[in-house]
Amino acid sequence: MFLALRELAFAKGRFSLMGAVIALIAVLTVILSGLSSGLVNDGVSGLKSMPVSAFAFDEGTKTDNAFSRSVVEQEQVASWSEQPGIEQATAMGSSMMNATTDDGTQVDVAVFGVDPSSFLSPAVSDGRQLGAVDGLVVSETMREAGVEIGTVLTMDRIDTELTVIGFTEGQATFGHVDIAYAPLSTWQLIAAGQAPAGAPTQQDINGLDFNYSSVVALQYADGAEVDLAAGDAAANTTSKSLSESFNSSPGYEAETLTLSMIQVFLYAICGLVVGAFFSVWTIQRKQEIAVLRAIGAPVRYLLRDGVTQAALLLMIFTALGIGAGLGLGAAMPAGMPFALEGGPIAIAAALTITLGLVGAVISIIRIARIDPLTALGGNR
Amino acid sequence: MSQQTQQSPAIHNPSNTDSGLALTDVSLELGDGAQKVRVLDHVNLHVPDGEFAAIVGPSGSGKSSLLAVAGALSLPDTGSVKLRGHELTTLSSKQRARHRLQDVGFVFQSGNLIPSLTAADQLRMVNLLAKGPRNFDPMPLLEAVGMSHRAKHRPGQLSGGERQRVGIARALVTKPAVMLLDEPTAALDSARSHEVVGLLAQRARDMGIATVMVTHDHGMLDQCDVIYEMNDGTLTRK
Numbered sequence: 182m183f184l185a186l187r188e189l190a191f192a193k194g195r196f197s198l199m200g201a202v203i204a205l206i207a208v209l210t211v212i213l214s215g216l217s218s219g220l221v222n223d224g225v226s227g228l229k230s231m232p233v234s235a236f237a238f239d240e241g242t243k244t245d246n247a248f249s250r251s252v253v254e255q256e257q258v259a260s261w262s263e264q265p266g267i268e269q270a271t272a273m274g275s276s277m278m279n280a281t282t283d284d285g286t287q288v289d290v291a292v293f294g295v296d297p298s299s300f301l302s303p304a305v306s307d308g309r310q311l312g313a314v315d316g317l318v319v320s321e322t323m324r325e326a327g328v329e330i331g332t333v334l335t336m337d338r339i340d341t342e343l344t345v346i347g348f349t350e351g352q353a354t355f356g357h358v359d360i361a362y363a364p365l366s367t368w369q370l371i372a373a374g375q376a377p378a379g380a381p382t383q384q385d386i387n388g389l390d391f392n393y394s395s396v397v398a399l400q401y402a403d404g405a406e407v408d409l410a411a412g413d414a415a416a417n418t419t420s421k422s423l424s425e426s427f428n429s430s431p432g433y434e435a436e437t438l439t440l441s442m443i444q445v446f447l448y449a450i451c452g453l454v455v456g457a458f459f460s461v462w463t464i465q466r467k468q469e470i471a472v473l474r475a476i477g478a479p480v481r482y483l484l485r486d487g488v489t490q491a492a493l494l495l496m497i498f499t500a501l502g503i504g505a506g507l508g509l510g511a512a513m514p515a516g517m518p519f520a521l522e523g524g525p526i527a528i529a530a531a532l533t534i535t536l537g538l539v540g541a542v543i544s545i546i547r548i549a550r551i552d553p554l555t556a557l558g559g560n561r
Numbered sequence: 562m563s564q565q566t567q568q569s570p571a572i573h574n575p576s577n578t579d580s581g582l583a584l585t586d587v588s589l590e591l592g593d594g595a596q597k598v599r600v601l602d603h604v605n606l607h608v609p610d611g612e613f614a615a616i617v618g619p620s621g622s623g624k625s626s627l628l629a630v631a632g633a634l635s636l637p638d639t640g641s642v643k644l645r646g647h648e649l650t651t652l653s654s655k656q657r658a659r660h661r662l663q664d665v666g667f668v669f670q671s672g673n674l675i676p677s678l679t680a681a682d683q684l685r686m687v688n689l690l691a692k693g694p695r696n697f698d699p700m701p702l703l704e705a706v707g708m709s710h711r712a713k714h715r716p717g718q719l720s721g722g723e724r725q726r727v728g729i730a731r732a733l734v735t736k737p738a739v740m741l742l743d744e745p746t747a748a749l750d751s752a753r754s755h756e757v758v759g760l761l762a763q764r765a766r767d768m769g770i771a772t773v774m775v776t777h778d779h780g781m782l783d784q785c786d787v788i789y790e791m792n793d794g795t796l797t798r799k
């Protein structure tokens with residue numbers, strides 16, 4: 182540390198430049214991590230909050246948009262209920278709809294039709310539980326669009342009117358759109374194209390002969406090992422665990438892949454830039470290192486000193502960058518899919534420091550190859 | 562002027578190779594194939610404790626190589642290098658590094674100080690590496706070379722002569738048994754050179770250090786006890 186600290190102080194200018202680059206990389210990692218958490222929340226927070234272990238889609242449904250593409254029959258739901266290890270299986274309907282509120286605000290909703298008496302019925306933070314034929318429980322985040330309890334959402338084109346009776350606990354979005362939970366039978370009325378203009382009634386439902394829904398939601402018994410392949414074979418479905426099913430949320434896979442790729446590049450750049458800096462720095466120090474080695478300084482001491490220096494630089498400026506990134510993140514406009522979460526940010530910081538250190542170590546190892554003889558004489 | 566100085570007690574028995582630095586029949590070839598050069602050719606050199614020896618000779622004659630071998634920086638192909646009776650050529654590279662740290666004081670051309678360290682820190686660094694006393698105080702040594710007033714200056718703020726004095730003080734931190742100086746006055750004017758070499762010779766004799774100085778500067782030779790000449794790898798006493 183003796184030499185490392187004095188060199189940091191001596192070459193303040195060079196180290197601050199390098200530090201600024203590290204800090205900017207750290208700012209970017211925070212922002213990217215916030216964006217990725219935000220996009221994940223916007224994309225699948227509704228799915229995440231469901232007490233579901235897996236979803237079964239109709240056999241062979243294309244992964245992308247599978248929630249609205251898939252169609253399952255009541256028999257497939259029944260078949261799944263009988264599978265060993267399945268605590269509960271229930272039908273769920275899903276469709277993306279456009280609607281207009283009382284005051285004319287246009288909103289997009291993902292209408293999830295669930296049986297109000299099933300385990301899918303959402304917990305409510307405000308208002309009433311799902312149950313009324315024309316009642317919706319909507320995502321807490323819809324309040325931002327001016328939606329309140331009692332707000333009537335008129336579905337575009339079919340003019341069916343549904344009334345907000347409750348809000349979920351926290352954000353429930355799917356494919357960047359707020360979820361509106363409706364009773365499964367009401368959803369089926371809409372899906373069958375038999376929903377009347379105005380508020381649907383129990384009579385409309387009684388007259389409906391439509392046994393389809395979109396997917397089967399599965400809940401495993403505690404600690405059960407479920408053979409999804411066997412269940413799929415029996416029910417003619419393709420099932421996916423909850424986290425696998427995220428990729429079936431619209432745009433989810435493309436967004437997360439893009440962001441992951443940017444992050445991977447950023448870490449690679451961090452390693453390369455820090456490596457290049459310490460490579461040049463070590464070459465600049467060649468003469469003094471030769472002198473130190475000629476005097477008898479152990480190579481290990483010099484290596485340790487160099488690596489400590491790199492670690493200090495990386496830790497200090499990553500911390501500064503993370504601080505600045507958090508500040509910037511807090512100032513992000515509300516509509517942006519952005520969420521600062523401790524875990525991902527800690528991982529981003531650790532990766533920045535680790536990759537930077539890998540780059541630095543590869544460059545600093547050069548110290549071991551510097552010939553102490555170069556310290557001697559003019560013509561050497 | 563050869564062998565005229567008898568102040569040092571160690572010189573009483575000049576043939577006793579258990580005193581000071583002794584190179585016996587040392588040869589070294591560098592390069593390979595057609596480029597192979599015999600840099601040291603059966604060199605014999607004995608510098609007892611407290612003696613100040615000078616080596617002169619044309620550029621490329623092998624003077625730096627001789628210092629490298631004498632200071633256990635490089636190993637000769639054949640021959641023996643002993644310091645106070647201990648053979649150095651059989652040591653591992655780690656042991657040789659420790660030997661250089663503890664027992665050898667190198668003074669390089671133009672000082673070769675560490676740019677980021679103040680004069681005082683140059684000395685502290687060596688003490689730290691050599692695991693010297695925790696309460697090491699660099700000031701007396703800087704005082705001895707007349708540099709205590711520049712203790713907090715970095716090499717960039719020092720003149721050539723001042724850097725060289727700090728370099729000498731640095732070489733003395735571990736109270737070495739040998740001092741090896743490679744053209745220490747090459748960057749200095751003759752007045753400065755005289756001053757620096759005078760300082761060196763005095764410190765070396767006071768501390769009983771066997772000293773070998775390579776120099777181009779014949780003006781320095783009157784301060785030396787013995788003079789050797791290097792020519793194409795062969796060393797002869799003048």
Ligand SMILES: Nc1ncnc2c1ncn2[C@@H]1O[C@H](COP(=O)(O)OP(=O)(O)O)[C@@H](O)[C@H]1O
Binds near residue numbers: 591598623
């Ligand atoms: N690594 C090396 N490979 C081949 N030849 C070398 C090497 N280092 C030095 N030499 C040669 O060894 C000779 C002696 O070099 P050196 O000891 O530096 O001489 P001096 O210090 O007297 O000028 C020179 O001819 C030089 O070119």
Ligand SMILES: [Mg+2]
Binds near residue numbers: 557559561626743
């Ligand atoms: Mg030389």
